[in-house]
Amino acid sequence: MSSTRTALSSGNWTFLSSFSDFVPDANVSDVVNFGRLACQRGWRLNSRGWRSRWRTCFHREYIPEHNPYADPHFDFFMSFPGFRTEESCAVGDEFARLAQFMKWMPGTHEYNVYRSQAFRSAFTVHYGADASKLDVWQTLCMEVGIQPAPSSITKCKKALKRVHVNIVDLVNCRRSGSTVQRFHSYNELKRYTCERGKGRVFPRELAKEEGFIKALLKAFLHPE
Template sequence: MSPPAPTTNSNNGVPLFQPGAIDTYFQSHNSFDYNPTSTTSVLKTFKRLAINQGWDEERRRQEKGKFQKAIDVEFTDRVGSGFLLEDWQRLGKVIGIEPLPGSITQCKKMIKKENINIYHILHAYRRATEVENVEDVEACKDVRRFKTVAELRKYTQNHKMYYQKEFAKGSVLKGLLKHLR
């Protein structure tokens, strides 16, 4: 996905949201009423879709796999492939890391230390504003940073916000995963 070219002062930014792979997944179910927006909770929408379609547990599990593959594609499209320092620094800024490391390796190390639910990051990027300079990116207030993996685990279990490792193909997404079960 190519972000729109900024049309205003780079400090103000422009809305970035464009429908992505997750939205395409939801729209592929013809009898499901879905309109892509930047504020839609993708997990709540998946649950609504499962109810709407009347899926049994086996079908729901199969569809969850397709849904998580779409998340991987969209995460990589929005966050980056992991090959550019700017992508890692932008992610660091979005989740609130200061000061920003100057290398990909150092960014990875700093980000790996964070205990953040992947869905929070995805939602932050779906609501993001595009700015030209990484320095102008602001930390997203909706990205909750947990002090420990145990706190993240409890939150993830309580809200059923798991992402299965086998569906993570993008290097940035893989770098954020923690063992929570």
């Protein structure tokens, strides 16, 4: 991820500064600043609009290796001036606070777009974006109680298909350091996940994006 740590250039700064409601942070890279701006404007990662604006800013094509949400210096909730974050707060609860602060109404397109951004950022910060790293899969396996961890990515994926955990809870537990709850069956997990008003459904649209999220959702959402 060295590409995300480049210094701000005058050309990039010109693009980032062209938005009157956005103030670039000189203490982080231009890529992280682009990610902060994208969060504020609701640009979906790797969408046509995202790629077009990326080209305008950086004068090159976007590639997944440049994903700003994978940079450890990126914080979705710090992207909104005036909002005070609580680092120990669950992602869903933190987003609910942010939505109230920004006056995003639940169920609206704006609310759903930003909720996806929040979970994408939190997931990437805690798990990364590269689905080809065995150590990440092994850490995840141990996190959900699979020990010893399998010796290959294929075996990890197969083992995860037999584990029933809520992915929103998984991200929240990684953030808080607590242990994620396991369910005895897929149907039990489904009832828990779909309970109205609890905010336990992970944004399904993230499964369309290449990377670790897609691979993990495929493993969890298609159990054996």
